[in-house]
Amino acid sequence: MTNAGARPQGPIGKVLVIIPTYNEADNVEPIVRRVRKAVPEAHILVADDNSPDGTGKLADELAAADDRVHVLHRKGKEGLGAAYLAGFAWGKDNGYDVLVEMDADGSHQPEELPRLLTALGNADLVLGSRWVPGGRVVNWPKSREFLSRGGSAYCRAFLGVSVRDVTGGYRAFRTHTLEALDLAEVASQGYCFQVDLAHRAVRQGFQVVEVPITFVERERGDSKMSKDIVFEALWRVPAWGVTSRVNRLLGRRHN
Template identity: 40%
Template sequence: MKNNHLVIIPTYNEAGNILKLIKKIFSLNVSVDILVIDDNSPDGTGQLVKKCLSKYKSHLHLMNREKKMGLGTAYLSGYKFAIENKYDYIIGMDADFSHDPYDIPRFIEKMADCDLVVGSRYIDGIRILNWPLHRFLLSTAANLYYRTLSGVPLTDQTTAYKCIRREALESIDLKHFYAKGYSFLFELNYKIWRKGFKIEEIPIIFSERKIGKTKLTHWILLEALTIVWRLKFSGFLKRM
């Protein structure tokens, strides 16, 4: 029988991390299922997960997509799966251990009175380990930019570690998202906030990956710069 909550993990070239992460999550004292969304990683991440599907039976799922299509579209496919399979809470996290799996129970606990819980690296101080300075500056600038322009009251607008109630996901149109890449993370917060759902943050520690490489590209950064204007402009057109 399936569990009530689902953890979505998008992967691209995470062969050194994914099985360890799956094992760690299933060893926690929480009942969650896992969905890995792999974009045909050349390093064989998808095949590794496929081999251990039978071990975890109905609690581990794998979605294989034919090519790299961006983090945002991976999450959208995962959310559709979660809605179809009636999971209550849907947690998103990176595959590279930047997000500590031990935080999962804290997200679930906080969800008792929230619709979206966001893991923030920036409430009550800064909790980032081993990030190069340019990544930190980029993240800080992106947060300031998004908060000032959009009004979304979060200290961390771009974190992927978050937990959403299924009803909140069902209320937004998953077919119409502008962002394909990392800025999807902001677009989702923005849309849920605009619907008036209750959003809270919990502090998390983010540690830079030890295995594998980042997939952040200049294209993703360009999309991140324009997304807030596209959302604001579409809202303006709807009001006309």
């Protein structure tokens, strides 16, 4: 899928891995170390929401010891979507060609990042997918798997997208893709933020590719999943679907 806003794929250029954190003191050093080992040429941005457990201070220490590690200190906890949007802006301002989303807790394995970056050679956006052949989850109860699979099916039904894992958060964007997605209009948070960006990319005709990943449930710290995140998706996704259908009927593009 291509459009006038898409560019020919090819060499991916400078890579920035954005890792949002809030109370991830136990996880920030291991995840940074693993990313640096898996993709030594990549840079890392820890976007910390003023964690009271000292995550930001630990990230500063990592950055002081490694010029490929950077820290973005934010004023407070504003949600995953806001943290990524701030990270995207930082990456764009500092000249990165690829911006990667990655959780701090190790559920997104850095050792699989080379696979995403390789696939980006022929794509505008690569999604790490649990629900394509070869993808899987580890240490999840069946109820959590049902919720995730059902959430993606719910989104596909309302939005008319073919993406199998539309809620997943392990992603590699070409910066030009993000620049075309009207990020100033994005207000969604949590997993709904991931749905929003994937839907926008598909709707605008960008080449979106899914590659299989193994998602490993966190071993340390607390999950950020909440009922509010689920409820947000329940009302936002149908609203986006209706808006898209109305715009198509009216002959409007990409709105």
